[in-house]
Every structure is written in structure tokens, then in C-alpha cells.
Amino acid sequence: MPWLELQLTVSAEQQPRAEAALEDLGALSVTLMDADADTPDEAAIFEPGVGETPLWHSLTLLALFEADADRRGLLHVLHDTLPELAPDHLVLREVADQDWERAWMDRYQPMQFGRRLWIYPWNITPPDDIDASNIVVRLDPGLAFGTGTHPTTALCLEWLDGLDLDGKTIIDYGCGSGVLAIAALKLGAAHAIGIDNDPQALTATHDNATRNAVAARLQTFLPDQLPMDARADVFVANILAGPLTELAPRFAALCRPGAPFALSGILAEQAPELLERYAACGFRDLATTQREGWVRISGCGG
Ligand SMILES: C[S@@+](CC[C@H](N)C(=O)[O-])C[C@H]1O[C@@H](n2cnc3c(N)ncnc32)[C@H](O)[C@@H]1O
Structure with missing residues (x-):
């Protein structure tokens, strides 16, 4: 029709x-x-x-x-x-x-982030002879945001690829398709917590975690359902400058002291205000990386 x-x-x-x-x-x-x-x-x-x-x-x-x-x-x-x-x-x-919802999948191709991380759309099978050092995430974002094609996601994936995640617990705040949490698990994190205020995103995250055989190590929550004692060794949030500003004290409470963290979804002109806000909330060693007008802020929990 x-x-x-x-x-x-x-x-x-x-x-x-x-x-x-x-x-x-x-x-x-x-x-x-x-x-x-x-x-x-x-x-x-x-x-x-x-x-x-x-x-x-x-x-x-x-x-x-x-x-x-x-x-x-x-x-x-x-x-x-x-x-x-x-x-x-x-x-x-x-x-x-x-x-x-699926027509765009036809144009969606495998992409590399950093040294070893690859995102493969669900409908494309990685070649048999792919280098064993590569980490492959298979993804079907469903109705949620997060394919890796957007610079804000790419900035986070590259950052994750450069970290030592072995045995760590990562919080992915605004998980969307779950792409960041799942990539972190595949890169060695022991446990991931995905949080989103859109229930469809939590479904997509769960489905993608199952596809990537990491569902047993990933929990998902709506923001107000997060257990009080949840803490991150590594923290990432790709949302928008508004919620990132508002949520800074909450993020500070969720990060263990010294936990590497990254924020994305920030336009270049919004970065100075966010840097000030996060410094005031105790985050340290703040640095920025820019791509196509978007900025990633990274640093450590206080
Ligand atoms: C830009 S997408 C990021 C998805 C994925 N993490 C990525 O990097 O591609 C932002 C996600 O944050 C969620 N979100 C927006 N505001 C939020 C809030 N205040 N609390 C929790 N999740 C939020 C949206 O529903 C959306 O799934």
C-alpha cells in the first residue's frame, strides 16, 4: 500500500x-x-x-x-x-x-573505531578471515539511536577503544541502541549498566546485547529505577548539553573516584559552559576532542 x-x-x-x-x-x-x-x-x-x-x-x-x-x-x-x-x-x-524502520539498514556499512573496534550492521556477516585482534559488535538499532554513524557516537566509541576496560563496570547513560555498553563489554568490561528514559531504547539495548552474547553481563534501567548503590569504574553519556548540565551532580555520584568518563552530544559552542559545570561538580583532568562541530569532554571522576 x-x-x-x-x-x-x-x-x-x-x-x-x-x-x-x-x-x-x-x-x-x-x-x-x-x-x-x-x-x-x-x-x-x-x-x-x-x-x-x-x-x-x-x-x-x-x-x-x-x-x-x-x-x-x-x-x-x-x-x-x-x-x-x-x-x-x-x-x-x-x-x-x-x-x-529498516530501509536505511541497506545503506549501513561496517565501520571501524579506534584501533580494533568494528561495528557491523546485523545484516552483514563479518568475513571469516577478519583479524582475530578485531572486536566486532553486531548491531540492529531498531527504533533507538546509536549506529556509530553519528559523530557523537563515534567520539565515544573511539574513546572506549583507547581504554583499559578489563574487569571494569561501565555505566552508559542514555544508552539508546546499547552500542556503547556492548562495545565496552566486548572490549573487556566485566559488567555494563545501560540507562535510558525511553523504554524502546532499553528493549533495543537488551536485544543487541543478546545478539552479541553479552546480555548476561548487562543490566538496563530507567533513570529512576537505577539501584542506589550503582557505581561506575568507567562512565559514558551521549545525550545532549541540556540533560548533561542538569545531570552533572548525579553523574558525579555515580562515578567512583578517578573513574574515566566521557560526555558527548555537545555542540562546540556549548562546551565551555559544560566544562565549567563539570569542574564545579568535582570532575578532573577535563579535555575536549572535536569532530564535525561536535565535542567530546573526557576526564576523571573526582
Ligand atoms: C544520542 S542518543 C545516544 C545513544 C547511544 N548511547 C549512542 O551513543 O549512540 C541519546 C539517548 O539518551 C536518551 N536520553 C535523553 N535524555 C535522557 C535522560 N535525561 N535520561 C536518560 N536517558 C536520556 C535518549 O532516549 C537516547 O536514547
């Missing part, structure tokens, strides 16, 4: 109004993408929490409707909601049926 896809390019300021209108109009799904990305692969889907400021200056929203949706009505409501929207920023097209 064909579907109706409505593509809307809006500013960060217009995005909440546009997204709310599309949902009110009965969109079956609304996908947010970076309108300035050079390729669709780089335009990672990012779902800001309610009331959060999106990361990008300009966003493409893709909304999917039943094919027989009232097109004229849709355009009318969107025009009323965003009267300032230029006509060429709104495209309606019929699209053929396909497995929506």
Missing part, C-alpha cells in the same frame, strides 16, 4: 509547532533530521525530549500519513500553524510501501 509522505524544512524555533501540528493531524510517524547534513546517513534522527531545544539550526521533518489522508486539509492546517513557511519548504509525495 502506498503512503503519503510530507516533508517540511523548518527552523529550530518552528520545529515544536510543526511537530505538534503533524501529530495532531494524525501522522503515523514523525522523523527529525538535520536539514544541513550532506548525506542522509549523516542526518541522524534525533528525538529531543518534550520542551527541549533541538540541536540543529534547520530541521527536516518527515511525516508519514495514510495514502488517503486529506491532503488539502493537511496543507491548510500547516499553513495556519506556520504562515511564514515558504512553499518550497513543504513537499508532499506518495511513497511505495517498505519496511520503514
Whole structure:
């Protein structure tokens, strides 16, 4: 069955109004993408929490409707909601049926991070003669964020590859697909705790851990269900600058003294404020690494 896809390019300021209108109009799904990305692969889907400021200056929203949706009505409501929207920023097209969540998997290729870490999409089998020193994570992110294609994830994977994780407990706060926790387990960590406020992410993390035969060493929790005594020898959080700022005291309590930690999901201009905040919360030896406008902050727990 064909579907109706409505593509809307809006500013960060217009995005909440546009997204709310599309949902009110009965969109079956609304996908947010970076309108300035050079390729669709780089335009990672990012779902800001309610009331959060999106990361990008300009966003493409893709909304999917039943094919027989009232097109004229849709355009009318969107025009009323965003009267300032230029006509060429709104495209309606019929699209053929396909497995929506999985179509992108066809373009998703194995990627190397650091010296030995590889992420292989679930539908591609690593070659038999792959160097035995390589660590391979097989991944199907499902509906969750975290394939390694986004620079924020890549920055964390490279950082993990450079650590001695043997026997350590890692906390992955904002685990998404579980890519970071699972990579850490495969790189030698004894135990991982994945935390996310999206239950779908916890499901994806669990499924991916099972695929990688590390589920017995990984626990997942919603933030308010985390046991009081949970502590990290290594800590990683790839979220967004807003929650990272807010959660700094919580992260400080979760890190054992001296625990290596990394934060990602930070735009370059947001880094100075976060460095100040984390120094004030007792984190030490803070350093930054930048890629494609995104910054990773790393250091040690106080
Ligand atoms: C950018 S994704 C990172 C996924 C994966 N760790 C990676 O590096 O690719 C951020 C994840 O953090 C979760 N998240 C956002 N705010 C959060 C919060 N306040 N507490 C816990 N999880 C949060 C989101 O649901 C999402 O799965």
C-alpha cells in the first residue's frame, strides 16, 4: 500500500509547532533530521525530549500519513500553524510501501573505531578471515539511536577503544541502541549498566546485547529505577548539553573516584559552559576532542 509522505524544512524555533501540528493531524510517524547534513546517513534522527531545544539550526521533518489522508486539509492546517513557511519548504509525495524502520539498514556499512573496534550492521556477516585482534559488535538499532554513524557516537566509541576496560563496570547513560555498553563489554568490561528514559531504547539495548552474547553481563534501567548503590569504574553519556548540565551532580555520584568518563552530544559552542559545570561538580583532568562541530569532554571522576 502506498503512503503519503510530507516533508517540511523548518527552523529550530518552528520545529515544536510543526511537530505538534503533524501529530495532531494524525501522522503515523514523525522523523527529525538535520536539514544541513550532506548525506542522509549523516542526518541522524534525533528525538529531543518534550520542551527541549533541538540541536540543529534547520530541521527536516518527515511525516508519514495514510495514502488517503486529506491532503488539502493537511496543507491548510500547516499553513495556519506556520504562515511564514515558504512553499518550497513543504513537499508532499506518495511513497511505495517498505519496511520503514529498516530501509536505511541497506545503506549501513561496517565501520571501524579506534584501533580494533568494528561495528557491523546485523545484516552483514563479518568475513571469516577478519583479524582475530578485531572486536566486532553486531548491531540492529531498531527504533533507538546509536549506529556509530553519528559523530557523537563515534567520539565515544573511539574513546572506549583507547581504554583499559578489563574487569571494569561501565555505566552508559542514555544508552539508546546499547552500542556503547556492548562495545565496552566486548572490549573487556566485566559488567555494563545501560540507562535510558525511553523504554524502546532499553528493549533495543537488551536485544543487541543478546545478539552479541553479552546480555548476561548487562543490566538496563530507567533513570529512576537505577539501584542506589550503582557505581561506575568507567562512565559514558551521549545525550545532549541540556540533560548533561542538569545531570552533572548525579553523574558525579555515580562515578567512583578517578573513574574515566566521557560526555558527548555537545555542540562546540556549548562546551565551555559544560566544562565549567563539570569542574564545579568535582570532575578532573577535563579535555575536549572535536569532530564535525561536535565535542567530546573526557576526564576523571573526582
Ligand atoms: C544520542 S542518543 C545516544 C545513544 C547511544 N548511547 C549512542 O551513543 O549512540 C541519546 C539517548 O539518551 C536518551 N536520553 C535523553 N535524555 C535522557 C535522560 N535525561 N535520561 C536518560 N536517558 C536520556 C535518549 O532516549 C537516547 O536514547
